[in-house]
Amino acid sequence: MSLKDKLVSAYFAFEDNLEGNSPIHKMRNKAMKRFEEKGFPTKKEEAWKYTSLNSVIKHDYSIFPTREHNVELKDVRKFFLHDIDTFKIVFVDGIYSSFLSETTHDNMDICLLSAALSKPKYSAVIEAYFNKIAQKDSITSLNTAFAKEGAYIYIPRNKEVEKPIEIINFATGNESALMMQPRNLIVVGENAHVQIIERHQSLTENPVFTNSVTEIFAEKRAFVDYYKVQNDKPNASLLDSTFINQDTESNCAVHTFSLGGKLTRNNLHFYQTGNHCESTLKGISILNNKQHVDHHTLVKHQAPHCVSHQDYKGLYGGASTGVFNGKVFVEKQAQKINAYQQNDNILIDDKATINAKPQLEIFADDVKCSHGCTIGQFDEDALFYLRSRGIGKKEAQALLMYAFANTVLESVKIPELKRRINKLLATKIGVSIGFNV
Amino acid sequence: MLQVKNLHASVQDKEILKGINLTINPGEVHAIMGPNGSGKSTLSSVIAGKDTYQTTKGEVLFENKNINDLDPEERAHKGIFLSFQYPVEIPGVSVTNFIKTAINETRKAKGEEPMPASEMLKLIKEKADLLEIDRKFLLRSLNEGFSGGEKKRNEIFQMAMLQPKLAILDETDSGLDIDALKIVANGVNKLKNKDNAVLVITHYQRLLDYIVPDFVHVLIEGKIVKSGGKELAHELEEKGYDWIKEELV
Ligand SMILES: Nc1ncnc2c1ncn2[C@@H]1O[C@H](COP(=O)(O)OP(=O)(O)OP(=O)(O)O)[C@@H](O)[C@H]1O
Ligand SMILES: [Mg+2]
Numbered sequence: 290m291s292l293k294d295k296l297v298s299a300y301f302a303f304e305d306n307l308e309g310n311s312p313i314h315k316m317r318n319k320a321m322k323r324f325e326e327k328g329f330p331t332k333k334e335e336a337w338k339y340t341s342l343n344s345v346i347k348h349d350y351s352i353f354p355t356r357e358h359n360v361e362l363k364d365v366r367k368f369f370l371h372d373i374d375t376f377k378i379v380f381v382d383g384i385y386s387s388f389l390s391e392t393t394h395d396n397m398d399i400c401l402l403s404a405a406l407s408k409p410k411y412s413a414v415i416e417a418y419f420n421k422i423a424q425k426d427s428i429t430s431l432n433t434a435f436a437k438e439g440a441y442i443y444i445p446r447n448k449e450v451e452k453p454i455e456i457i458n459f460a461t462g463n464e465s466a467l468m469m470q471p472r473n474l475i476v477v478g479e480n481a482h483v484q485i486i487e488r489h490q491s492l493t494e495n496p497v498f499t500n501s502v503t504e505i506f507a508e509k510r511a512f513v514d515y516y517k518v519q520n521d522k523p524n525a526s527l528l529d530s531t532f533i534n535q536d537t538e539s540n541c542a543v544h545t546f547s548l549g550g551k552l553t554r555n556n557l558h559f560y561q562t563g564n565h566c567e568s569t570l571k572g573i574s575i576l577n578n579k580q581h582v583d584h585h586t587l588v589k590h591q592a593p594h595c596v597s598h599q600d601y602k603g604l605y606g607g608a609s610t611g612v613f614n615g616k617v618f619v620e621k622q623a624q625k626i627n628a629y630q631q632n633d634n635i636l637i638d639d640k641a642t643i644n645a646k647p648q649l650e651i652f653a654d655d656v657k658c659s660h661g662c663t664i665g666q667f668d669e670d671a672l673f674y675l676r677s678r679g680i681g682k683k684e685a686q687a688l689l690m691y692a693f694a695n696t697v698l699e700s701v702k703i704p705e706l707k708r709r710i711n712k713l714l715a716t717k718i719g720v721s722i723g724f725n726v
Numbered sequence: 727m728l729q730v731k732n733l734h735a736s737v738q739d740k741e742i743l744k745g746i747n748l749t750i751n752p753g754e755v756h757a758i759m760g761p762n763g764s765g766k767s768t769l770s771s772v773i774a775g776k777d778t779y780q781t782t783k784g785e786v787l788f789e790n791k792n793i794n795d796l797d798p799e800e801r802a803h804k805g806i807f808l809s810f811q812y813p814v815e816i817p818g819v820s821v822t823n824f825i826k827t828a829i830n831e832t833r834k835a836k837g838e839e840p841m842p843a844s845e846m847l848k849l850i851k852e853k854a855d856l857l858e859i860d861r862k863f864l865l866r867s868l869n870e871g872f873s874g875g876e877k878k879r880n881e882i883f884q885m886a887m888l889q890p891k892l893a894i895l896d897e898t899d900s901g902l903d904i905d906a907l908k909i910v911a912n913g914v915n916k917l918k919n920k921d922n923a924v925l926v927i928t929h930y931q932r933l934l935d936y937i938v939p940d941f942v943h944v945l946i947e948g949k950i951v952k953s954g955g956k957e958l959a960h961e962l963e964e965k966g967y968d969w970i971k972e973e974l975v
Pocket of ligand 1: 737762763764765767768769778
C-alpha cells in the first residue's frame, strides 16, 4: 500500500474520533480531499522540480504511534539550549512530554494545540487564526487534515517573553518507521516580543518523516525572532512549511540552519499585510554525502514602506544537492518597499549540485528590489593569504567555508544559540581549530 | 638566506618577472623600489609561493634549498612571511583566532605541541603593546572593515607573532599616517636581529628613514636594473625613475 493510500485510510479512523460537525472537522475533511486529489508532490510540479519525495515516501511509516514512549532526560539534554533559561515544549514521537517540557509562566499561553483545539477558552483565537494563512497545497493540506498536536503559543499585547521558547520534536525509533505531523500556531500580540527555537530531532537510525506546518501571526509592532535548527539524523526527512503574517510595523526574522537530515524542504512564506514591516529570512545549508535541502521562500509585499531581507548561504560537498528558490512578489499597492535577496553558494565537490533561482514579480512602480546569486569555488587570494601564514590548504579552505557561512550568524540574537550553531558549523565543516566567538 | 637566481615568472603566458637576481643574507635589510606595475608584488608573491604565477625559469633558494615546488604554507613554516599590499578580508574569523591558528598550524607542521593558552595570551599582549594595538581590535573579524592603516598595522602584528626569518613587507607604509608609520617601523626594528632579514617594498623614501636598508634595488619591467646603498633611495625620491630608464637605453 502506498503511503498516500495508507494516509487516506488512516484518516477515516482518525476522523471517527473527532467530534461531529465542528468547523475544524469540516476544514479537515476539505483538506484531506485536497490531498487525496493531489497526492504527494512530484517533480512534474514546477515547485518540486528538483526535489523528489520518492525515497522518503517509500517507507511503511506508523502514522499514529501505538504507545507512549519515554526518553531519559540525560539522553536528550544536549539538544536543549538551556536547562532553565528557556521555556520548552517537547514532543516525543508526536506526543507531548510534560516530563521534558518546561512551560511555567504567567499571563501568556505556551501550551498545546490539542488543548487549544478542544477547550472553549481558546476557541475565539482558533477561530480567528487557525489555518487562516496555511496554504492549500497538498502537504500542508495533509497536515491540516491530521493536525492534532503541536505548540500553541499566544503572547498577549505588550508582553516581552523573558526567555526563548524551544519547540522540540523527538523521534525515538521505537517505531520501525515513523511519520509525524506537528502543527504549530503562534500568535504574537501587539507590541509583544518573542524568541522561538524549533528543532526536529530523531534519536534513531530508523526512517523518520516529519511534515510540519507552522502558522505565525505578528500583530502590530510585534517582534518575532525565530530559529530553525535542522541537524537531524541521516535517515530523517523534513517537510517544513511556515507561514507568517505580519501586521503594521511588525518585525519578523527566521534563521534556518540546515546541516543534517536526509531530505529537507523548507517552504517559508511571509505575508506583509501592514505598512512599515520588516522581514528577515536567512539560512545556512552545509551538506555532504547525499543530503538534499530545498529552500523555497516567498515574500509577499502587500503593503507599502516595508522591507524584506533574504540572505541564504550554501556549502555543498559530496554528492549533495541544494535548491534555492526565492520568490518576491510585490503587489500594486506595495509602493516604496525595499526587497533584498542574496543567495551565495560554494560547491566543494564536483558531484555536488545547486539549483538556484530568484523569482521577482513586481506590480508596483516605486520600489527597490535587488537580488544576487553566486555559485563559486574558493577565493584564491583569500586562500593564499591564509596559507602564507602557515595554515594548510585543507584548514584554510575550512576556515574560509566557516567564514563564508558565518555572516548569517551575525544576526542571531540568542548568544548561547549562536555559540552552539557556531560549534555545529565548525564540526560539520571539519575545522579542528578551537573557535570561540 | 634567500637567493633568487635568474627568476622568470609569468601569469597567463604574460611574462612579468624577466630574470631577477637577488641575494639576502641574515641580518640584512633590503629595499626594492620601482614604478607601478614593474613586478614588485609579483616577486613577493612568487617568493611566498602563490601558484597563480608560473616560474618558467630560474630558482628561489631559501637557506640553500630550492623552494620552487613548496606550497605557501610550507614556506611559511620555514620562516618566510609576506605582509600583503592588499590584505584580504575574512569575515567571521577574528584576528586572535586567526593568529592562534596560524601559530599552532606552524607548530604542528614542525611536530611541536600547540602553544599553551597562557603563553599565547602573553605573546599576544606583548606584541599588541609593541604595535600599540587595542586589544578590542583583535576581536574583530580579520581585516573586515579595517582602515587602510589598520590593515597594515595588523599585518605587522602577525609578523611579530610569527617571528619569521625573512619578512617581505609589500608597501606596508602605504595607508599609514605619520605616527603609525613610526610605530610600525619601530616594531619592525625591534624584531630585527642578526639572524633574520627584511625585504621592504616601498614607493617612498620616508619609510627608509625609519627602517634603514643596507641595499636598495630598483625594479623596472621585471628586472632589477640598479642596486645601491640607502642613498639610492634619496636619489630616486628626488629624480624619479626616468634617469635610470635613460641610462638603460
Ligand atoms: N594575476 C595577474 N593576472 C594578470 N596580470 C597580473 C597579475 N598579477 C600581476 N599582473 C600584472 O603584472 C604586472 C606587475 O604587477 P605587480 O602587482 O607585481 O606590480 P607592482 O610593482 O607591485 O606595482 P604597484 O607599485 O602598483 O604595487 C602588472 O602589469 C600587473 O597588471
Ligand atoms: Mg605592488
